[in-house]
Amino acid sequence: MAQTRTEHDFLVVGAGSAGSVLTRRLLDQGYSVQVLEAGPPDDDARVHSPQGWPALLGSALDWAAVSVPQRHAGGRTLAWPRGKVLGGSSSLNGMIYVRGHRSDYDGWAADGCPGWDWDSVLPLFKRSEDHVDGAGAWHGAGGPLPVSRITEPHPTAAAFVEAAAGLGHPVTEDFNGARMTGVGFNHVTVRGGLRMSAWQSFVAPVLGNPGLTVTTGARVHRVLLEKGRAVGVEYAADGRLHRARAAREVLLCGGVLGSPQTLLHSGIGPADALGAVGVETVVDLPGVGANLHDHLLVSNVYEATGPLPAGTANLLEAQLFASSDARLPGPDLQPLFMHLVYPAESYPVPEHGYTIAPGLVRPRSRGTLRPASADPEAAPLIDPNVLDDPYDLEALVDAVELSREIGGQRAFDVWRKAEVAPGPKARTRDDLRAFVRRAVATYHHQVGTCRMGRGAAAVVDPSLRVYGVDGLRVADASVMPSVPSGNTNAPTIMVGEKAAEMVLADAG
Numbered sequence: 411m412a413q414t415r416t417e418h419d420f421l422v423v424g425a426g427s428a429g430s431v432l433t434r435r436l437l438d439q440g441y442s443v444q445v446l447e448a449g450p451p452d453d454d455a456r457v458h459s460p461q462g463w464p465a466l467l468g469s470a471l472d473w474a475a476v477s478v479p480q481r482h483a484g485g486r487t488l489a490w491p492r493g494k495v496l497g498g499s500s501s502l503n504g505m506i507y508v509r510g511h512r513s514d515y516d517g518w519a520a521d522g523c524p525g526w527d528w529d530s531v532l533p534l535f536k537r538s539e540d541h542v543d544g545a546g547a548w549h550g551a552g553g554p555l556p557v558s559r560i561t562e563p564h565p566t567a568a569a570f571v572e573a574a575a576g577l578g579h580p581v582t583e584d585f586n587g588a589r590m591t592g593v594g595f596n597h598v599t600v601r602g603g604l605r606m607s608a609w610q611s612f613v614a615p616v617l618g619n620p621g622l623t624v625t626t627g628a629r630v631h632r633v634l635l636e637k638g639r640a641v642g643v644e645y646a647a648d649g650r651l652h653r654a655r656a657a658r659e660v661l662l663c664g665g666v667l668g669s670p671q672t673l674l675h676s677g678i679g680p681a682d683a684l685g686a687v688g689v690e691t692v693v694d695l696p697g698v699g700a701n702l703h704d705h706l707l708v709s710n711v712y713e714a715t716g717p718l719p720a721g722t723a724n725l726l727e728a729q730l731f732a733s734s735d736a737r738l739p740g741p742d743l744q745p746l747f748m749h750l751v752y753p754a755e756s757y758p759v760p761e762h763g764y765t766i767a768p769g770l771v772r773p774r775s776r777g778t779l780r781p782a783s784a785d786p787e788a789a790p791l792i793d794p795n796v797l798d799d800p801y802d803l804e805a806l807v808d809a810v811e812l813s814r815e816i817g818g819q820r821a822f823d824v825w826r827k828a829e830v831a832p833g834p835k836a837r838t839r840d841d842l843r844a845f846v847r848r849a850v851a852t853y854h855h856q857v858g859t860c861r862m863g864r865g866a867a868a869v870v871d872p873s874l875r876v877y878g879v880d881g882l883r884v885a886d887a888s889v890m891p892s893v894p895s896g897n898t899n900a901p902t903i904m905v906g907e908k909a910a911e912m913v914l915a916d917a918g
Protein backbone atom coordinates (compact mmCIF):
# COMPACT_ATOMS: atom_id res chain seq x y z
CA MET A 411 0.00 0.00 0.00
CA ALA A 412 1.52 3.29 -1.03
CA GLN A 413 2.23 6.39 0.98
CA THR A 414 0.02 9.32 0.01
CA ARG A 415 1.17 12.21 2.23
CA THR A 416 4.62 13.44 3.22
CA GLU A 417 3.71 14.18 6.83
CA HIS A 418 1.13 12.81 9.26
CA ASP A 419 0.20 13.89 12.76
CA PHE A 420 1.41 10.57 14.11
CA LEU A 421 3.61 7.74 12.93
CA VAL A 422 2.79 4.33 14.35
CA VAL A 423 5.69 1.88 13.93
CA GLY A 424 4.32 -1.67 14.01
CA ALA A 425 0.72 -2.74 13.36
CA GLY A 426 0.50 -5.31 16.15
CA SER A 427 -1.72 -5.58 19.22
CA ALA A 428 -0.96 -2.14 20.66
CA GLY A 429 -0.23 -0.33 17.38
CA SER A 430 -3.64 -1.27 15.98
CA VAL A 431 -5.44 0.16 19.03
CA LEU A 432 -3.50 3.43 18.95
CA THR A 433 -4.11 3.85 15.23
CA ARG A 434 -7.86 3.46 15.62
CA ARG A 435 -8.20 5.73 18.62
CA LEU A 436 -6.17 8.53 16.98
CA LEU A 437 -8.09 8.26 13.70
CA ASP A 438 -11.38 8.40 15.59
CA GLN A 439 -10.35 11.79 16.98
CA GLY A 440 -9.60 13.19 13.52
CA TYR A 441 -5.81 12.89 13.48
CA SER A 442 -3.84 11.62 10.52
CA VAL A 443 -1.79 8.47 11.08
CA GLN A 444 0.79 6.64 9.00
CA VAL A 445 1.25 3.02 10.04
CA LEU A 446 4.61 1.53 9.09
CA GLU A 447 4.62 -2.26 9.26
CA ALA A 448 7.52 -4.49 8.30
CA GLY A 449 5.27 -7.39 7.35
CA PRO A 450 2.69 -7.81 4.58
CA PRO A 451 -1.12 -7.45 4.63
CA ASP A 452 -2.99 -10.20 6.49
CA ASP A 453 -4.50 -11.88 3.45
CA ASP A 454 -3.20 -15.40 4.24
CA ALA A 455 -6.25 -17.58 5.02
CA ARG A 456 -4.35 -19.30 7.84
CA VAL A 457 -4.37 -16.02 9.78
CA HIS A 458 -8.15 -15.95 9.86
CA SER A 459 -8.86 -19.56 10.77
CA PRO A 460 -8.77 -20.11 14.55
CA GLN A 461 -6.99 -23.40 13.82
CA GLY A 462 -4.40 -21.90 11.47
CA TRP A 463 -1.86 -20.75 14.04
CA PRO A 464 0.37 -23.86 14.22
CA ALA A 465 1.02 -23.57 10.46
CA LEU A 466 2.01 -19.91 10.82
CA LEU A 467 4.85 -20.64 13.22
CA GLY A 468 8.04 -20.51 11.17
CA SER A 469 6.17 -19.18 8.11
CA ALA A 470 6.94 -15.99 6.17
CA LEU A 471 4.62 -14.15 8.60
CA ASP A 472 6.85 -15.02 11.58
CA TRP A 473 10.02 -13.10 12.50
CA ALA A 474 11.22 -16.48 13.81
CA ALA A 475 13.56 -14.98 16.40
CA VAL A 476 16.05 -17.29 18.08
CA SER A 477 17.69 -16.81 21.46
CA VAL A 478 21.37 -17.22 22.21
CA PRO A 479 22.27 -20.59 23.83
CA GLN A 480 20.67 -20.83 27.27
CA ARG A 481 23.12 -21.87 29.95
CA HIS A 482 20.44 -23.19 32.36
CA ALA A 483 18.66 -25.12 29.60
CA GLY A 484 21.40 -27.38 28.33
CA GLY A 485 22.90 -24.75 26.04
CA ARG A 486 19.85 -24.92 23.75
CA THR A 487 18.66 -21.97 21.70
CA LEU A 488 14.94 -21.14 22.00
CA ALA A 489 12.66 -20.39 19.06
CA TRP A 490 10.55 -17.27 19.57
CA PRO A 491 7.77 -16.80 17.01
CA ARG A 492 6.59 -13.16 16.58
CA GLY A 493 4.05 -11.88 14.08
CA LYS A 494 5.38 -10.02 11.02
CA VAL A 495 2.12 -9.05 9.36
CA LEU A 496 -0.72 -6.58 9.89
CA GLY A 497 -1.98 -7.48 13.37
CA GLY A 498 1.52 -8.50 14.50
CA SER A 499 1.52 -11.34 17.00
CA SER A 500 -2.27 -11.04 17.39
CA SER A 501 -2.45 -12.46 13.85
CA LEU A 502 -0.69 -15.68 14.79
CA ASN A 503 -1.40 -16.07 18.48
CA GLY A 504 -3.63 -18.60 20.23
CA MET A 505 -6.54 -16.10 20.67
CA ILE A 506 -6.89 -16.74 24.42
CA TYR A 507 -8.32 -13.66 26.15
CA VAL A 508 -6.96 -13.36 29.70
CA ARG A 509 -6.12 -10.11 31.47
CA GLY A 510 -4.09 -11.34 34.41
CA HIS A 511 -4.50 -10.89 38.16
CA ARG A 512 -5.27 -7.58 39.82
CA SER A 513 -2.05 -7.88 41.82
CA ASP A 514 -0.07 -7.70 38.55
CA TYR A 515 -1.26 -4.17 37.86
CA ASP A 516 -1.24 -3.04 41.48
CA GLY A 517 2.38 -4.24 41.42
CA TRP A 518 3.14 -2.00 38.43
CA ALA A 519 1.64 0.99 40.22
CA ALA A 520 3.68 0.28 43.35
CA ASP A 521 6.77 -0.07 41.16
CA GLY A 522 6.79 3.52 39.88
CA CYS A 523 3.85 3.45 37.48
CA PRO A 524 1.02 5.48 39.06
CA GLY A 525 -2.25 5.22 37.14
CA TRP A 526 -1.64 1.61 36.07
CA ASP A 527 -3.23 -0.09 39.12
CA TRP A 528 -6.03 -2.59 38.53
CA ASP A 529 -8.90 -0.24 39.33
CA SER A 530 -7.52 2.27 36.83
CA VAL A 531 -6.93 -0.19 34.00
CA LEU A 532 -10.09 -2.33 34.31
CA PRO A 533 -12.20 0.32 32.49
CA LEU A 534 -9.66 0.30 29.65
CA PHE A 535 -9.95 -3.47 29.23
CA LYS A 536 -13.71 -3.04 29.13
CA ARG A 537 -13.52 -0.15 26.66
CA SER A 538 -11.87 -2.39 24.05
CA GLU A 539 -14.28 -5.21 24.44
CA ASP A 540 -17.37 -6.51 22.74
CA HIS A 541 -18.00 -9.52 24.95
CA VAL A 542 -20.53 -12.08 23.88
CA ASP A 543 -22.15 -11.99 27.35
CA GLY A 544 -22.76 -8.23 27.10
CA ALA A 545 -21.67 -5.50 29.49
CA GLY A 546 -21.31 -6.18 33.21
CA ALA A 547 -19.00 -5.78 36.17
CA TRP A 548 -16.15 -7.55 34.40
CA HIS A 549 -16.80 -7.06 30.71
CA GLY A 550 -17.57 -4.41 28.13
CA ALA A 551 -19.85 -4.44 25.11
CA GLY A 552 -19.79 -2.38 21.92
CA GLY A 553 -16.00 -2.03 21.76
CA PRO A 554 -13.98 -3.07 18.71
CA LEU A 555 -12.58 -6.36 20.09
CA PRO A 556 -14.94 -9.36 19.99
CA VAL A 557 -14.54 -11.82 22.87
CA SER A 558 -16.51 -15.06 22.82
CA ARG A 559 -16.81 -18.33 24.70
CA ILE A 560 -15.97 -21.84 23.57
CA THR A 561 -19.46 -23.13 22.78
CA GLU A 562 -18.72 -26.70 21.69
CA PRO A 563 -15.78 -27.87 23.81
CA HIS A 564 -13.55 -30.57 22.40
CA PRO A 565 -14.13 -33.80 24.37
CA THR A 566 -10.49 -33.92 25.52
CA ALA A 567 -10.69 -30.30 26.74
CA ALA A 568 -13.80 -31.29 28.65
CA ALA A 569 -11.84 -34.24 30.09
CA PHE A 570 -9.14 -31.80 31.24
CA VAL A 571 -11.67 -29.66 33.09
CA GLU A 572 -13.32 -32.74 34.61
CA ALA A 573 -9.96 -34.20 35.67
CA ALA A 574 -8.73 -31.00 37.34
CA ALA A 575 -12.09 -30.42 39.02
CA GLY A 576 -11.96 -34.00 40.30
CA LEU A 577 -8.67 -33.15 41.99
CA GLY A 578 -10.34 -30.29 43.84
CA HIS A 579 -9.52 -27.32 41.63
CA PRO A 580 -12.48 -24.94 41.52
CA VAL A 581 -14.22 -24.57 38.17
CA THR A 582 -13.90 -21.01 36.89
CA GLU A 583 -16.48 -19.75 34.42
CA ASP A 584 -14.40 -16.73 33.55
CA PHE A 585 -10.68 -16.23 34.22
CA ASN A 586 -11.37 -12.50 33.90
CA GLY A 587 -14.14 -12.51 36.47
CA ALA A 588 -14.21 -12.49 40.25
CA ARG A 589 -11.81 -15.43 40.65
CA MET A 590 -8.95 -16.17 38.26
CA THR A 591 -7.73 -19.29 40.06
CA GLY A 592 -9.26 -22.58 38.95
CA VAL A 593 -9.92 -24.63 35.84
CA GLY A 594 -12.20 -23.74 32.96
CA PHE A 595 -12.70 -22.99 29.31
CA ASN A 596 -11.02 -19.97 27.75
CA HIS A 597 -12.68 -16.91 26.37
CA VAL A 598 -11.27 -16.16 22.93
CA THR A 599 -10.89 -13.30 20.44
CA VAL A 600 -12.94 -15.08 17.81
CA ARG A 601 -16.19 -14.08 16.09
CA GLY A 602 -18.23 -15.98 13.53
CA GLY A 603 -15.58 -18.69 13.33
CA LEU A 604 -12.82 -16.18 12.48
CA ARG A 605 -9.78 -14.94 14.41
CA MET A 606 -10.24 -11.32 15.42
CA SER A 607 -6.71 -9.92 15.47
CA ALA A 608 -6.14 -6.43 16.80
CA TRP A 609 -5.81 -5.23 13.19
CA GLN A 610 -9.07 -6.84 12.09
CA SER A 611 -10.86 -5.61 15.20
CA PHE A 612 -9.60 -2.04 15.43
CA VAL A 613 -8.33 -0.89 12.01
CA ALA A 614 -9.89 -3.02 9.26
CA PRO A 615 -13.35 -1.46 9.87
CA VAL A 616 -11.95 2.07 9.27
CA LEU A 617 -9.57 1.43 6.37
CA GLY A 618 -11.44 4.06 4.32
CA ASN A 619 -10.59 6.84 6.78
CA PRO A 620 -8.85 9.56 4.71
CA GLY A 621 -6.43 10.26 7.58
CA LEU A 622 -4.99 6.74 7.43
CA THR A 623 -1.95 5.66 5.42
CA VAL A 624 -0.86 2.04 5.76
CA THR A 625 2.63 1.25 4.52
CA THR A 626 3.40 -2.47 4.61
CA GLY A 627 6.79 -3.98 3.86
CA ALA A 628 8.33 -0.98 5.65
CA ARG A 629 11.18 -1.91 7.96
CA VAL A 630 11.86 1.03 10.26
CA HIS A 631 15.57 1.43 10.93
CA ARG A 632 15.71 4.42 13.23
CA VAL A 633 13.98 7.43 14.66
CA LEU A 634 14.95 10.79 13.16
CA LEU A 635 15.91 13.22 15.90
CA GLU A 636 16.24 16.99 15.61
CA LYS A 637 17.31 19.04 18.63
CA GLY A 638 16.28 16.30 21.05
CA ARG A 639 12.91 15.75 19.42
CA ALA A 640 11.64 12.81 17.35
CA VAL A 641 10.43 14.20 14.02
CA GLY A 642 10.09 11.05 11.96
CA VAL A 643 11.61 7.72 11.03
CA GLU A 644 13.86 6.25 8.38
CA TYR A 645 12.68 2.98 6.90
CA ALA A 646 13.60 0.51 4.19
CA ALA A 647 11.01 -0.56 1.62
CA ASP A 648 11.23 -1.79 -1.95
CA GLY A 649 15.00 -2.02 -1.66
CA ARG A 650 15.67 1.62 -0.73
CA LEU A 651 15.55 4.00 2.21
CA HIS A 652 12.64 6.38 2.81
CA ARG A 653 11.73 8.97 5.40
CA ALA A 654 8.37 9.64 7.01
CA ARG A 655 7.66 12.67 9.18
CA ALA A 656 5.41 13.18 12.20
CA ALA A 657 3.96 16.61 12.96
CA ARG A 658 3.14 15.50 16.51
CA GLU A 659 4.65 12.24 17.76
CA VAL A 660 6.43 9.06 16.77
CA LEU A 661 4.85 6.02 18.48
CA LEU A 662 6.95 2.86 18.62
CA CYS A 663 4.74 -0.25 18.72
CA GLY A 664 7.21 -2.79 17.33
CA GLY A 665 6.81 -5.20 20.24
CA VAL A 666 9.23 -6.61 22.78
CA LEU A 667 11.95 -7.17 20.17
CA GLY A 668 11.22 -4.48 17.58
CA SER A 669 10.86 -1.41 19.82
CA PRO A 670 14.14 -1.77 21.75
CA GLN A 671 15.89 -2.56 18.49
CA THR A 672 14.62 0.65 16.89
CA LEU A 673 15.71 2.65 19.94
CA LEU A 674 19.16 1.04 19.97
CA HIS A 675 19.74 1.81 16.29
CA SER A 676 18.66 5.39 16.95
CA GLY A 677 21.46 5.72 19.51
CA ILE A 678 19.08 5.46 22.48
CA GLY A 679 20.24 2.76 24.85
CA PRO A 680 23.12 1.58 27.03
CA ALA A 681 26.24 3.45 25.90
CA ASP A 682 28.49 0.41 26.42
CA ALA A 683 26.34 -1.91 24.27
CA LEU A 684 26.00 0.74 21.57
CA GLY A 685 29.71 1.54 21.60
CA ALA A 686 30.54 -2.15 21.28
CA VAL A 687 28.86 -2.30 17.86
CA GLY A 688 29.82 1.19 16.71
CA VAL A 689 26.48 2.98 17.14
CA GLU A 690 26.88 6.54 18.41
CA THR A 691 25.08 7.16 21.70
CA VAL A 692 22.54 9.97 21.60
CA VAL A 693 20.83 9.20 24.92
CA ASP A 694 22.51 6.84 27.39
CA LEU A 695 19.53 4.81 28.57
CA PRO A 696 20.75 1.60 30.27
CA GLY A 697 17.27 0.06 30.52
CA VAL A 698 16.79 -0.39 26.77
CA GLY A 699 16.92 -4.14 26.14
CA ALA A 700 17.23 -5.01 29.84
CA ASN A 701 14.54 -6.69 31.98
CA LEU A 702 13.66 -9.15 29.18
CA HIS A 703 11.45 -11.91 30.54
CA ASP A 704 8.84 -14.41 29.44
CA HIS A 705 6.39 -16.98 30.67
CA LEU A 706 7.86 -20.46 30.32
CA LEU A 707 6.16 -23.56 29.00
CA VAL A 708 6.99 -27.25 28.88
CA SER A 709 4.97 -29.93 27.09
CA ASN A 710 3.65 -33.01 28.84
CA VAL A 711 2.80 -34.97 25.71
CA TYR A 712 0.38 -37.91 25.60
CA GLU A 713 -0.06 -40.43 22.82
CA ALA A 714 -3.77 -40.89 22.21
CA THR A 715 -5.59 -44.17 21.62
CA GLY A 716 -6.47 -42.99 18.09
CA PRO A 717 -7.12 -39.89 15.98
CA LEU A 718 -8.87 -37.12 17.92
CA PRO A 719 -12.00 -35.36 16.64
CA ALA A 720 -11.18 -32.07 14.87
CA GLY A 721 -12.74 -29.55 17.25
CA THR A 722 -14.25 -26.20 16.26
CA ALA A 723 -12.30 -23.57 18.22
CA ASN A 724 -8.68 -22.48 18.70
CA LEU A 725 -7.06 -25.81 19.71
CA LEU A 726 -6.37 -24.24 23.16
CA GLU A 727 -9.74 -24.48 24.80
CA ALA A 728 -9.10 -25.04 28.49
CA GLN A 729 -6.59 -24.21 31.16
CA LEU A 730 -5.93 -24.14 34.88
CA PHE A 731 -4.56 -21.33 37.03
CA ALA A 732 -3.04 -22.57 40.30
CA SER A 733 -0.44 -21.53 42.87
CA SER A 734 2.79 -23.25 43.80
CA ASP A 735 2.77 -21.31 47.08
CA ALA A 736 -0.30 -20.15 48.98
CA ARG A 737 1.54 -16.98 50.05
CA LEU A 738 1.60 -15.64 46.49
CA PRO A 739 -0.94 -12.90 45.75
CA GLY A 740 -2.27 -14.80 42.74
CA PRO A 741 -1.67 -17.93 40.64
CA ASP A 742 1.82 -18.62 39.27
CA LEU A 743 1.15 -21.86 37.38
CA GLN A 744 -0.90 -22.12 34.19
CA PRO A 745 -1.19 -25.64 32.75
CA LEU A 746 -2.70 -25.22 29.29
CA PHE A 747 -4.54 -28.00 27.50
CA MET A 748 -4.09 -28.49 23.74
CA HIS A 749 -5.84 -31.15 21.71
CA LEU A 750 -2.79 -31.48 19.49
CA VAL A 751 0.75 -32.70 19.96
CA TYR A 752 2.81 -29.65 20.91
CA PRO A 753 6.17 -31.41 20.91
CA ALA A 754 8.64 -31.33 23.78
CA GLU A 755 12.07 -30.77 22.23
CA SER A 756 14.06 -34.01 21.89
CA TYR A 757 11.09 -36.21 22.96
CA PRO A 758 9.05 -38.52 20.67
CA VAL A 759 6.23 -36.97 18.62
CA PRO A 760 3.26 -39.37 18.50
CA GLU A 761 1.04 -39.37 15.42
CA HIS A 762 -2.11 -38.86 17.50
CA GLY A 763 -2.04 -37.15 20.84
CA TYR A 764 -2.71 -34.20 23.11
CA THR A 765 -0.67 -32.00 25.39
CA ILE A 766 -0.97 -30.66 28.91
CA ALA A 767 1.53 -27.80 28.84
CA PRO A 768 2.69 -26.71 32.30
CA GLY A 769 3.22 -22.94 32.24
CA LEU A 770 4.99 -20.64 34.67
CA VAL A 771 3.45 -17.17 34.78
CA ARG A 772 5.33 -15.33 37.55
CA PRO A 773 8.91 -15.87 36.34
CA ARG A 774 11.75 -14.26 38.27
CA SER A 775 14.63 -14.69 35.78
CA ARG A 776 15.57 -11.64 33.75
CA GLY A 777 17.63 -11.36 30.55
CA THR A 778 18.70 -8.92 27.86
CA LEU A 779 18.37 -7.94 24.24
CA ARG A 780 21.52 -6.38 22.77
CA PRO A 781 22.48 -5.22 19.26
CA ALA A 782 24.58 -7.75 17.35
CA SER A 783 25.97 -5.18 14.92
CA ALA A 784 25.38 -1.66 13.66
CA ASP A 785 23.11 -3.06 10.92
CA PRO A 786 19.50 -2.24 11.96
CA GLU A 787 18.25 -5.33 10.11
CA ALA A 788 20.63 -7.74 11.83
CA ALA A 789 18.90 -10.02 14.33
CA PRO A 790 19.59 -8.85 17.90
CA LEU A 791 21.25 -10.98 20.57
CA ILE A 792 18.34 -12.28 22.61
CA ASP A 793 19.22 -13.76 25.98
CA PRO A 794 16.18 -14.41 28.18
CA ASN A 795 18.44 -16.18 30.68
CA VAL A 796 15.69 -18.73 31.36
CA LEU A 797 15.74 -20.69 34.63
CA ASP A 798 18.43 -18.41 36.06
CA ASP A 799 16.39 -17.93 39.21
CA PRO A 800 16.02 -21.27 41.06
CA TYR A 801 12.38 -20.47 41.85
CA ASP A 802 11.53 -20.70 38.13
CA LEU A 803 12.86 -24.24 37.85
CA GLU A 804 11.16 -25.44 41.04
CA ALA A 805 7.82 -23.84 40.18
CA LEU A 806 7.93 -25.35 36.69
CA VAL A 807 8.61 -28.75 38.18
CA ASP A 808 5.56 -28.18 40.41
CA ALA A 809 3.58 -27.38 37.26
CA VAL A 810 4.82 -30.55 35.53
CA GLU A 811 3.77 -32.64 38.54
CA LEU A 812 0.38 -30.95 38.67
CA SER A 813 -0.16 -31.51 34.95
CA ARG A 814 0.88 -35.13 35.26
CA GLU A 815 -1.57 -35.63 38.06
CA ILE A 816 -4.36 -34.26 35.87
CA GLY A 817 -3.25 -36.32 32.86
CA GLY A 818 -3.38 -39.47 34.95
CA GLN A 819 -7.03 -39.03 36.00
CA ARG A 820 -9.81 -41.37 34.92
CA ALA A 821 -11.39 -38.68 32.73
CA PHE A 822 -8.49 -39.25 30.31
CA ASP A 823 -8.61 -43.08 30.39
CA VAL A 824 -10.49 -43.33 27.09
CA TRP A 825 -8.01 -41.00 25.36
CA ARG A 826 -4.65 -41.90 26.93
CA LYS A 827 -2.42 -44.55 25.37
CA ALA A 828 0.86 -43.42 26.95
CA GLU A 829 2.66 -40.44 28.42
CA VAL A 830 5.59 -39.78 26.07
CA ALA A 831 7.01 -36.63 27.72
CA PRO A 832 8.34 -36.53 30.38
CA GLY A 833 7.64 -40.29 29.99
CA PRO A 834 7.48 -43.18 32.44
CA LYS A 835 11.22 -43.19 33.15
CA ALA A 836 10.97 -39.74 34.75
CA ARG A 837 10.06 -40.56 38.35
CA THR A 838 11.92 -38.33 40.77
CA ARG A 839 11.90 -34.57 41.14
CA ASP A 840 15.44 -34.56 39.82
CA ASP A 841 14.25 -36.39 36.70
CA LEU A 842 11.65 -33.68 36.22
CA ARG A 843 14.25 -30.93 36.68
CA ALA A 844 16.24 -32.56 33.89
CA PHE A 845 13.07 -32.75 31.76
CA VAL A 846 12.40 -29.05 32.26
CA ARG A 847 15.94 -28.08 31.30
CA ARG A 848 15.76 -30.27 28.19
CA ALA A 849 12.34 -29.16 27.04
CA VAL A 850 11.62 -25.68 28.41
CA ALA A 851 10.23 -23.36 25.73
CA THR A 852 8.56 -20.00 25.39
CA TYR A 853 4.93 -19.37 26.30
CA HIS A 854 5.20 -16.46 23.77
CA HIS A 855 4.61 -13.80 26.42
CA GLN A 856 7.86 -11.81 26.34
CA VAL A 857 7.85 -8.32 27.87
CA GLY A 858 9.95 -5.72 29.61
CA THR A 859 12.67 -4.44 27.22
CA CYS A 860 11.48 -0.80 27.31
CA ARG A 861 10.44 -0.86 30.92
CA MET A 862 8.03 1.78 32.19
CA GLY A 863 8.74 3.42 35.54
CA ARG A 864 11.04 5.79 37.35
CA GLY A 865 14.76 5.58 37.99
CA ALA A 866 17.82 4.37 36.11
CA ALA A 867 16.29 1.08 34.90
CA ALA A 868 13.29 2.74 33.24
CA VAL A 869 13.08 3.53 29.53
CA VAL A 870 9.70 5.26 29.45
CA ASP A 871 7.86 7.25 32.09
CA PRO A 872 4.35 6.27 33.24
CA SER A 873 3.00 8.26 30.27
CA LEU A 874 5.13 6.02 28.00
CA ARG A 875 7.39 8.93 26.93
CA VAL A 876 10.99 7.89 26.23
CA TYR A 877 13.32 9.52 28.74
CA GLY A 878 15.59 12.12 27.18
CA VAL A 879 13.69 12.55 23.89
CA ASP A 880 10.63 14.67 23.11
CA GLY A 881 7.84 13.49 20.84
CA LEU A 882 8.65 9.79 21.21
CA ARG A 883 6.68 7.10 23.05
CA VAL A 884 6.75 3.34 23.20
CA ALA A 885 3.44 1.49 23.51
CA ASP A 886 3.48 -2.31 23.38
CA ALA A 887 4.39 -5.32 25.52
CA SER A 888 7.95 -4.03 25.92
CA VAL A 889 6.86 -1.33 28.40
CA MET A 890 5.48 -3.79 30.95
CA PRO A 891 7.74 -3.68 34.02
CA SER A 892 6.74 -7.26 34.87
CA VAL A 893 4.70 -9.75 32.93
CA PRO A 894 1.06 -10.14 33.99
CA SER A 895 0.23 -13.63 35.22
CA GLY A 896 -1.92 -14.50 32.22
CA ASN A 897 -1.65 -14.41 28.44
CA THR A 898 -0.39 -11.05 27.19
CA ASN A 899 -2.55 -10.04 24.22
CA ALA A 900 -5.35 -8.44 26.26
CA PRO A 901 -2.83 -6.61 28.51
CA THR A 902 -1.03 -5.25 25.42
CA ILE A 903 -4.31 -4.06 23.94
CA MET A 904 -4.96 -2.33 27.27
CA VAL A 905 -1.53 -0.65 26.99
CA GLY A 906 -2.64 0.60 23.56
CA GLU A 907 -5.85 2.01 25.03
CA LYS A 908 -4.04 3.79 27.84
CA ALA A 909 -1.38 5.10 25.46
CA ALA A 910 -4.10 6.52 23.22
CA GLU A 911 -5.75 8.23 26.16
CA MET A 912 -2.47 9.89 27.17
CA VAL A 913 -1.41 10.84 23.63
CA LEU A 914 -4.82 12.39 22.98
CA ALA A 915 -4.75 14.29 26.28
CA ASP A 916 -1.37 15.79 25.37
CA ALA A 917 -2.48 16.55 21.80
CA GLY A 918 -5.16 18.81 23.31
Ligand SMILES: Cc1cc2nc3c(=O)[nH]c(=O)nc-3n(C[C@H](O)[C@H](O)[C@H](O)COP(=O)(O)OP(=O)(O)OC[C@H]3O[C@@H](n4cnc5c(N)ncnc54)[C@H](O)[C@@H]3O)c2cc1C
Pocket residue numbers: 423424425426427428429446447448449467491492493494495496497498499500502503504505506507508628629630631663664665666667668669672853854855856885886887888897898899900902
Ligand atom coordinates in the same frame (compact mmCIF):
# COMPACT_ATOMS: atom_id res chain seq x y z
C1 LIG B 1 2.62 -18.04 18.77
C2 LIG B 1 2.04 -17.06 19.78
C3 LIG B 1 0.91 -17.43 20.50
C4 LIG B 1 0.37 -16.54 21.43
N1 LIG B 1 -0.81 -16.86 22.06
C5 LIG B 1 -1.42 -15.93 22.82
C6 LIG B 1 -2.74 -16.14 23.30
O1 LIG B 1 -3.40 -17.15 23.01
N2 LIG B 1 -3.29 -15.18 24.08
C7 LIG B 1 -2.63 -14.06 24.42
O2 LIG B 1 -3.17 -13.24 25.18
N3 LIG B 1 -1.37 -13.81 23.96
C8 LIG B 1 -0.79 -14.70 23.13
N4 LIG B 1 0.43 -14.41 22.58
C9 LIG B 1 1.11 -13.16 22.97
C10 LIG B 1 0.50 -11.90 22.36
O3 LIG B 1 0.02 -12.15 21.06
C11 LIG B 1 1.58 -10.79 22.37
O4 LIG B 1 2.00 -10.56 23.70
C12 LIG B 1 1.07 -9.47 21.80
O5 LIG B 1 0.49 -9.66 20.53
C13 LIG B 1 2.21 -8.47 21.72
O6 LIG B 1 1.74 -7.29 21.13
P1 LIG B 1 2.74 -6.11 20.73
O7 LIG B 1 1.87 -4.99 20.27
O8 LIG B 1 3.67 -5.87 21.85
O9 LIG B 1 3.63 -6.69 19.54
P2 LIG B 1 3.22 -7.39 18.19
O10 LIG B 1 1.78 -7.73 18.17
O11 LIG B 1 4.19 -8.48 17.97
O12 LIG B 1 3.41 -6.24 17.09
C14 LIG B 1 4.62 -5.70 16.71
C15 LIG B 1 4.53 -5.32 15.24
O13 LIG B 1 5.61 -4.47 14.91
C16 LIG B 1 6.17 -4.88 13.68
N5 LIG B 1 7.56 -4.43 13.69
C17 LIG B 1 8.55 -4.82 14.52
N6 LIG B 1 9.70 -4.15 14.24
C18 LIG B 1 9.42 -3.34 13.20
C19 LIG B 1 10.19 -2.41 12.47
N7 LIG B 1 11.49 -2.18 12.74
N8 LIG B 1 9.60 -1.73 11.45
C20 LIG B 1 8.28 -1.93 11.16
N9 LIG B 1 7.50 -2.82 11.84
C21 LIG B 1 8.06 -3.50 12.84
C22 LIG B 1 6.00 -6.38 13.68
O14 LIG B 1 6.09 -6.92 12.39
C23 LIG B 1 4.63 -6.53 14.31
O15 LIG B 1 3.60 -6.48 13.36
C24 LIG B 1 0.99 -15.28 21.65
C25 LIG B 1 2.11 -14.90 20.90
C26 LIG B 1 2.64 -15.77 19.95
C27 LIG B 1 3.83 -15.33 19.14
